[in-house]
Amino acid sequence: MAFDPNRPFNDLPDLPPASETETKAVLRSCIAARAALAELRVSGTLIPNQAML
Structure with missing residues (x-):
């Protein structure tokens, strides 16, 4: 799947995580x-x- 800045990515997991x-x-x-x-x-x-680091 190519990145399209005009299309939202809604497959993110729900918050807070289950675990x-x-x-x-x-x-x-x-x-x-x-x-x-x-x-x-x-x-x-x-x-x-x-600064030597």
Whole structure:
């Protein structure tokens, strides 16, 4: 199917999704990711010239 900007795409799924997205596993992963990003931010402040990255 070719893209036509004048024709709407109505085959999108309904919101909210039928399955649960905020499971315990997802929330635990978010906590770990937040901690890793905080460490990265602190490490970035130690670099004198961050433009080198």
